[in-house]
Amino acid sequence: xxxxxxxxxxxxxxxxxxxxxxxxxxxxxxxxxQWALTTRRLDVSAAASAAEAARxxxxxxxxxxxxxxxxxxxxxxxxWADPPSVQALDAAAGSVPVVLVSADLHCCWxxxxxxxQYGFTAGADGLLREEDAxxxxxxxxxxxxxxxxxxxxxxxxxxxxxxxxxxxDLEMAWNLGAWERRIHSxxxxxxxxxxxxxxxxxxxxGLGLRTGQRIAGTRGLLSVGPYKVxxxxxxxxxxxxxxxxxxxxxxxxxxxxxxxxxxxxxxANVRLAVxxxxxxxxxAIGDQANALALDAFEExxxxxxxxxxxxxxxxxxxxxxxxxxxxxxxxxxxxxxxDVADHFWAGRTSHAFMLRALLDAGAxxxxxxxxxxxxxxxxxxxxxxxxxxxxxxxxxxxxxxITVPEALAAxxxxxxxxxxxxxxxxxxxxxxxLDASVDELRRMTVAATLLAGRFTHNAV
Numbered sequence: 038x039x040x041x042x043x044x045x046x047x048x049x050x051x052x053x054x055x056x057x058x059x060x061x062x063x064x065x066x067x068x069x070x071q072w073a074l075t076t077r078r079l080d081v082s083a084a085a086s087a088a089e090a091a092r093x094x095x096x097x098x099x100x101x102x103x104x105x106x107x108x109x110x111x112x113x114x115x116x117w118a119d120p121p122s123v124q125a126l127d128a129a130a131g132s133v134p135v136v137l138v139s140a141d142l143h144c145c146w147x148x149x150x151x152x153x154q155y156g157f158t159a160g161a162d163g164l165l166r167e168e169d170a171x172x173x174x175x176x177x178x179x180x181x182x183x184x185x186x187x188x189x190x191x192x193x194x195x196x197x198x199x200x201x202x203x204x205x206d207l208e209m210a211w212n213l214g215a216w217e218r219r220i221h222s223x224x225x226x227x228x229x230x231x232x233x234x235x236x237x238x239x240x241x242x243g244l245g246l247r248t249g250q251r252i253a254g255t256r257g258l259l260s261v262g263p264y265k266v267x268x269x270x271x272x273x274x275x276x277x278x279x280x281x282x283x284x285x286x287x288x289x290x291x292x293x294x295x296x297x298x299x300x301x302x303x304x305a306n307v308r309l310a311v312x313x314x315x316x317x318x319x320x321a322i323g324d325q326a327n328a329l330a331l332d333a334f335e336e337x338x339x340x341x342x343x344x345x346x347x348x349x350x351x352x353x354x355x356x357x358x359x360x361x362x363x364x365x366x367x368x369x370x371x372x373x374x375x376d377v378a379d380h381f382w383a384g385r386t387s388h389a390f391m392l393r394a395l396l397d398a399g400a401x402x403x404x405x406x407x408x409x410x411x412x413x414x415x416x417x418x419x420x421x422x423x424x425x426x427x428x429x430x431x432x433x434x435x436x437x438x439i440t441v442p443e444a445l446a447a448x449x450x451x452x453x454x455x456x457x458x459x460x461x462x463x464x465x466x467x468x469x470x471l472d473a474s475v476d477e478l479r480r481m482t483v484a485a486t487l488l489a490g491r492f493t494h495n496a497v
Contacts, residue, residue: 061202066405082111201466247314424475
């Protein structure tokens with residue numbers, strides 16, 4: 038990788054003054070609506086206890102207009118000494134409905150007013166998990182099209198300012214019409230591949246949609262992405278489906294987490310999707326969920342990806358390579374989850390976020406953020422993959438770190454050089470990433486981003 042600069046093509050000439058040009062970056066797993074919405078919500082991510090989260094709620098509740106729901110985001114209760122409770126939120130907000138969405142999106146914490154408003158009952162903790170939580174999120178994520186489109190456009194521009202040229206949008210909604218509308222209205226700073234969920238699978242098949250297909254009338258910016266299916270939960274919510282029981286849950290019905298799609302249903306749906314030309318992307322976090330997902334891929338003999346692949350049996354590592362399954366991973370999650378993993382996956386964390394082992398086995402990695410679970414910022418992602426540390430802490434399982442060139446390749450769809458004839462999807466950066474420290478990677482200054490040769494961000 039050398040400073041940009043000596044050959045000049047016809048057309049506009051821009052002096053890059055010794056900066057570095059790299060292929061444009063992709064975030065291979067985002068929830069674009071929720072990422073845009075999160076910036077407008079009460080941030081409770083720093084809360085170290087239920088009481089602290091409730092104090093944040095109390096401050097905001099006084100300013101919440103009558104008839105509105107107070108929505109917050111980002112709590113991580115896995116290691117809280119005081120568990121969430123309906124009572125804590127009731128005391129903080131009174132009759133104001135409160136919904137706090139967990140940082141992993143797999144859980145919602147509600148007070149009595151919100152439970153009544155949305156027609157749910159919950160235990161004393163006020164928590165709704167998995168599909169119940171998703172049903173709440175679908176309601177609170179409903180914003181008028183014009184407003185949401187404006188917020189998404191702002192988020193897309195912010196992503197372009199970090200060198201991003203494309204995203205795989207796995208928002209849990211039907212997104213074809215929304216992205217057509219946005220692009221027609223001028224949201225043109227990213228390429229977008231939109232995912233299809235099971236509830237819309239037959240609809241997509243009926244329209245003849247196939248993974249990789251470009252949508253007419255969107256200037257080449259919008260394409261059909263994968264068929265997305267969620268087979269288990271998450272670590273912090275203790276619903277990732279594992280072979281071993283979670284400490285403190287031994288003997289209960291969900292002691293090993295939750296398998297939300299049984300193997301026979303997974304097989305049937307993936308078979309249907311593959312026959313129609315839709316590539317499967319299977320969410321699996323726990324080691325047993327990953328094993329079952331790989332079993333399905335092996336039985337059907339199809340390609341695809343496993344999204345997250347957080348905890349793996351060593352015996353399953355080589356199956357990713359042998360079966361041609363992409364490990365679509367989010368390295369920043371390793372740093373968010375390290376403490377809760379050390380507790381709930383005690384003795385097994387050497388098998389968590391096994392990026393080095395997957396690459397050494399010959400598997401392909403695709404890096405992403407899972408925004409809003411982690412920031413839509415590929416430099417944060419790359420730094421986490423390379424350093425496995427932040428905030429001055431000791432690196433967590435550094436044996437699973439990968440190199441900067443490997444992390445860049447996994448963030449650029451495998452493009453390792455800028456070559457004549459390639460699409461001019463480029464990022465121009467201030468520092469040679471091969472010489473940058475982990476902290477410098479995380480803070481990388483992006484001078485400009487180009488999409489098909491057009492500036493989508495320019496601070497040169």
